[in-house]
Amino acid sequence: MGFAELILYFVLALYLVGSGGHICGILTRKERPRALGGVVSGAGFALHGLSLGIMLAQTPSLALASGEFYLSLFSWSLLLVLFILWVKLKLSFLGLIATPLALVILLGSQAVTAARLPLPPALAGLFFGLHIGTLFASMGLMAMACAAGIAYLKLEKRIKSKEKLTGVWASLPSLDKLDAANRLAVTVGFPLYTIGLVSGFLWAGITWKHFFSWDPKEVAAVFVWLLFAYLFHQRMALGWRGRKTAWLAIWVFGLCLASMLGINFFVKTHHSFA
């Protein structure tokens, strides 16, 4: 077993314990297990970053061409966004969703049998880095917005219908804070997603001499971008907030996830991981 692999097992174990801490914290409404979950997820996150760094440093061409690396990067981005939101908005409850999700995606990444292809020289270019980095950061943000959106819709329904807010409901943040997570994801995530898409097209233009090739992944990405743009516009220009934006955020992330898991793994395109 190599060093990078050993680290990955540690990361999985830490995410598992971290998820347990978050779940216990929410169920018992106590701060200590939640804080413990945060610290353990934090340690896992740092080790995860190290493992990604090692993968990239050892054989950059193999790493950048494998689905394993991208899924692992996605899982890491999720937690990066969680920690930013935790500090900025005190939305620690998102750990309940993000840490188990990061764990599942990371486990999924291990199940992927990646074809290890040598990387074309052009891959190392600036646009490719921008393309990958910004897209994953914005997907992490949208994952958070989706989690916050689900919590918003459930909590709002209970408040509207005047049901009791005890147990797990009492430990959820206020509607205002959940909406703030959506606002942050949209205001930061949409420009990042746009940069990711544009840089991808530019990179394709430089590498393959055509910007858009009707590849299924490209079509799906444009469709997601349109929906994301609609959400961004309604939110920024018309001041939409609350229920509608929560639903839109759920749709945008759902489509992102479907496109990543469905198209990248099961459809033959130049974005395929297999």
Add this chain to the structure above:
Amino acid sequence: MQHDIHLFGLNHRTAGVEVRECFALSDQERFEECVLSLGRAVDEVMVLSTCNRVEILVVSPRGSGVSEKVLECWARASGRHSPDLAPHVYEHRGLEAVEHLFQVASGLDSMVLGEPQILGQLKQAYKASVDRGQAKVVVNRLLHKTFSVAKRVRTETGIGTSAVSISYAAVELAKRIFGDMADKKAMLIGAGEMAELAATHLVGAGVRSLCVVNRTLSRAEELAKRFKGKAYAFAELIDRLPEVDIVITSTGSTEPIIRARDIKDVLKKRKYRPMFFIDIAVPRDIDPDINSLDNIYLYDIDDLKEVVEENKAQRQTEAEKAREIVKSESIKFGHWLDSLDLQPTIVDLLSRGEALARKELKRTLKRLGPDCPDEVRLAMETLALAVARKLHHDPLVFLKRRAQEESGERFLDLARRMFNLDQDTVPPDAHQDRKPGSED
């Protein structure tokens, strides 16, 4: 050296407000002077006097029969006669007194079940007693225990977690919608008593500003002044709505004063920022249909009453758990009280020494292994137990001598604490129960 703990009191259950007013001990010093003049009949005393209750804790030597004398002092300090007071007073003795005090501190005896203010008042009463040098071994220990029991009840039961008043429930709901209230504005429509109370809670929760709209402008101005807010004429109501996040209505109008069609425009103007309406008026001031609009939350008096009733029922369930805790803790306190006799302390000290010696012996024998001869094992056991007993010999002789003195229980208490015979965690403020320069 046996003690009697007496607890005399009257509260909202045993006396009406007029009686409570008459016998509230506003002049505590006069009462205490009188009680302390009883000489050796009273060792320690502590008085708690609030608008809802008076509780007098007296520690006296066993069989000194202080009850009537204390009531006389109480009546005299209130400028009344003892027969006027006696029918309203309850007296608890021994463990019953301890249990009652634990219940009072935990809010189990309060008018609003589980209310936390009483604990702060009890802490103040205890501090005053310590400052005057009237809290000694028993009161010190009893009050520290009382505070830890109250804390245990708070953390282990949900007795204080839910709102049990309409206005507080409204504010709690506002927090579930808005979270931080520091940048929120509230509007009071009408100037009813309940709306005013809700406004007081909202201001207490930290809302940025409050405005008042009323048909009589002068009344609105008067109320607005009290909350450092602004007053507006009734005609301005709809124009002012886009500026506010929380609206409390309590007018005497027979027709709704806010309708769904008004709110649609208001929402557009405020870019769909959420609004929370609390309609406390009967008949209702706000069209109930507005609750179906996005980002609008409307609660009327019945909704809030339902929340409060559910919470009250929940508190009753939690109170049962709390009473169990109080009962078991008062029994534990009884054990400590009994230990202030010399004999139990000697037994505890020797048993603890022996238990420690056996524990260490077991560890050492394990290290020596199974080949260690039996005679060596026996010799080591004799040695360990002898060391433990001899080590305790001098402290025991000291305690036996001191126990003959008047304040002997102080040394017994000290010994119990030093050797941790009650297996208590020492509270961080344990040293504060000694007034500098006092005889303790």
